[in-house]
Structures are given as C-alpha cells and as structure tokens.
Amino acid sequence: MKNTVAKIAFNIILILFALVTVIPFVWMFISSFATNGDIVSISDNLFPKPSTLDNYRNIQTTFNFMRFFSNSLFISVVKTGIVLYTSAVGGYIFSKLRYRGRKFLFGMILSTMMIPWAVTIIPQYEMMVNFGLLDSYWALILPGLVNGFGVFMLKQSMDDIPDEIIEAAKVDGAGDFRIFHQIVLPLSRNALSAIGIFVFLWNWEDYLWPFLMINTQEKQVLAVGLKLFNGQYGTDYGGLFAATTVAIVPVLVVYIFFQKRFIEGLAAGSGK
Known part of the structure; x- marks a missing residue:
C-alpha cells in the first residue's frame, strides 16, 4: 500500500514538473498566431487569442529566415x-586497442570535460583569426571536431562489446579498419544516437560562438538571426515566436526519430 501511494505521489510530482516545462512552449506556440497587441495586452486570459497567420507569412520577409x-x-x-x-x-x-599510455591519454581526454568552455573562447578566437578563418564556416566547424564527452560515451559503450567478437574477426583475416566499420559501429548505434542528439542540440542552439565568428549576415545561423526581431523601439513578438516555433521543429524531429535508441544509449552509459 505504501509503495502504491509513493508511486502515485511520485507520478503526480513528475506531471507537475512536466506541465511547468511544457506550458511556456504551449504559450509561445499559441502566441505565434496572435497579434503583438494581443500578446502584450494585460487581460484575464493566460493565453492570447489566436487570430492570424501573418506571423508565419512574414518571417521570410522580415529577414532571410530560410537562409x-x-x-x-x-x-x-x-x-x-x-x-x-x-x-x-x-x-x-581506447576500448579495444592495447598500447602503452592508453589510460593516461584517456585521462587527458576526460580532463577536457572539466574545463569550462568560456575559458577557451579567447584562445580559440585568436587561433581562428591567425588562421584567417574569421567569417567562415570553418571557424564554426574546426573547434568542435572532437568531443571529449562523445569519446567517453563511445568508449563505455564499446567496452560492452565482447573481445571474443573482435578476436574472431581477426582470425578470419579482418583488419582494424574493417572490424571498426562493419562490426563495432553497428553494435554502438544506441550510444551514437544518444551522442548525436546531444551534439545536434548543442550546435543548433549555439549563439555565442557564431556571433563572434560570423560577420556576414548571409552566413549567420538562426540562433543569432532571431535577434533581428528586436528593433530599436520595440520587438516583433509574434514574428519572433513564429520563427522560434519553426526553429524547434528540427530538434523535435531528431529527438522523436532517435528517441528509443537515445534512451537505450543513456541507460547503457549510466550503467557503466
């Protein structure tokens, strides 16, 4: 009886937290169909009254949204x-090859996860300027080619792959290149899905680094472009909410598509 009551109470708490998280997004979505006057008006209604599709029609004319x-x-x-x-x-x-200094190098990879990203902004900025990559997509891509968290998660996942499979493949004449691509990668798809969602979200929502690196408006990313809705004398809230709603769509698609493997990958990593 006590366990049942505890489960019910726990579920109620989770539902309340879910509502607190979801309601702002619902409010933003409904507001994207309302006029600015309805959005900023003070009334008894929590949600503005949807009355127009102009916010969605005008996001391309307000600024080059699709670009x-x-x-x-x-x-x-x-x-x-x-x-x-x-x-x-x-x-x-780090998981399947044996060599001297492996644990030390893996420790160095883990240590990069403890360094706040803000500390590396100035050195990375100076490097991109010295390389002549300012205002180019290379400046956004090169600093994120390797991710310590990703290496850690994939190493933990590959530790669960029996070494006997690797040895059997080597006996059959397969090299490390073939073993990695045809055996290890397919068996690591859950962890790859989990890391893929994280990395996609981090890059899709990144604001500061593109803001520093990209000067040409046509090359700018959406997270920075949304600030164009903030004018000198006011903000186009309806257009901003409409653009933000559309910007959330890729995130939802990626998560829904990889949801099952994402949960399995996190469970496997947490078990380690």
Missing part, C-alpha cells in the same frame, strides 16, 4: 556527423 535556417541545419548536421565519427574512432582506440 539562416539552412545555415544552422548545415553546420549542425556536418558537425554532428564529424563528431560521431571521431568519437567512435576515439572510443574504439
């Missing part, structure tokens, strides 16, 4: 793909 959207999508997809591959290679090297 910013495609820039963000390109950068996020490219960086996610690169990070997944480099993390998988690093995980395989």
